[in-house]
Amino acid sequence: xxxxxxxxxxxxxxxxxxxxxxxxxxxxxxxxxxxxxxxxxxxxxxxxxxxxxxxxxxxxxxxxxxxxxxxxxxxxxxxxxxxxxxxxxxxxxxxxxxxxxxxxxxxxxxxxxxx
Amino acid sequence: xxxxxxxxxxxxxxxxxxxxxxxxxxxxxxxxxxxxxxxxxxxxxxxxxxxxxxxxxxxxxxxxxxxxxxxxxxxxxxxxxxxxxxxxxxxxxxxxxxxxxxxxxxxxxx
Numbered sequence: 193x194x195x196x197x198x199x200x201x202x203x204x205x206x207x208x209x210x211x212x213x214x215x216x217x218x219x220x221x222x223x224x225x226x227x228x229x230x231x232x233x234x235x236x237x238x239x240x241x242x243x244x245x246x247x248x249x250x251x252x253x254x255x256x257x258x259x260x261x262x263x264x265x266x267x268x269x270x271x272x273x274x275x276x277x278x279x280x281x282x283x284x285x286x287x288x289x290x291x292x293x294x295x296x297x298x299x300x301x302x303x304x305x306x307x
Numbered sequence: 308x309x310x311x312x313x314x315x316x317x318x319x320x321x322x323x324x325x326x327x328x329x330x331x332x333x334x335x336x337x338x339x340x341x342x343x344x345x346x347x348x349x350x351x352x353x354x355x356x357x358x359x360x361x362x363x364x365x366x367x368x369x370x371x372x373x374x375x376x377x378x379x380x381x382x383x384x385x386x387x388x389x390x391x392x393x394x395x396x397x398x399x400x401x402x403x404x405x406x407x408x409x410x411x412x413x414x415x416x417x
Binding site: 237280294300 | 311340342348349350351352354355393395403404405406407408409410
């Protein structure tokens, strides 16, 4: 049971390049999240999904896109990388339990540097 | 004013000391999360609580929903407890959107 996996672990991008951060889970959790963590700042929600085919914006969605075609995968796309997107990106999952949610399970993170 | 505030920002203590980290929040109504971020960067969820108290090993979390305040306590602290502790409150009723504090960096000295 791998839990939540993210690839790549680290990436350097040039300004204007694009890339996809991969997130895969094998826990059959409906809810998935993308966060970014900047130095000295709290985690901020980029996008989230409550199930396959359903996504919604979080607090800081500009410059990113997501898709959720399967329960397992929730990729995050950067179309035109900018230095402001230099950050550590975490994917997380959560299982709905009736009307409530349980704790979130985090992936190991992807460190992205845009130069 | 930040929606989720933690105190202290940094805490250094001797091994064995009783540790308290506080979290006050102005958003959220249903539950509060406590997370631990290891020095290597990995994040682990410790607790999600909506009332009263929860205990896991040497960690205890309490919450007062009316006062929008929660505390995380560590008894008999150990150097391996050194980490950043983060609280987060849901900003919507469905508990999907979390607002995170900036964390408390805890260092336990042997």
